[in-house]
Amino acid sequence: MQPRLLKHFMNVWPPFAASGIHVAHLADDWSVARVTLRLRRWNRNYVGTGRVEVSCESAPSAVLRQDEA
Numbered sequence: 344m345q346p347r348l349l350k351h352f353m354n355v356w357p358p359f360a361a362s363g364i365h366v367a368h369l370a371d372d373w374s375v376a377r378v379t380l381r382l383r384r385w386n387r388n389y390v391g392t393g394r395v396e397v398s399c400e401s402a403p404s405a406v407l408r409q410d411e412a
Contacts, residue, residue, distance in 0.1 A: 346371055 363381035
């Protein structure tokens with residue numbers, strides 16, 4: 344799978360879309376993934392910041408899986 348195609352699928356995947364997670368960049372050689380978390384009412388904690396771990400758990404595993412193939 345091409346990185347550009349995976350980036351598109353990850354951005355429209357319902358769990359990511361509903362959480363406000365956006366894959367901004369996925370390098371052609373799978374070495375870099377830039378993921379942002381859009382701050383929404385439902386992903387904000389009591390301090391007013393987003394839950395960063397939510398946006399970071401899926402992208403590295405997808406990149407690593409492509410690296411192994």
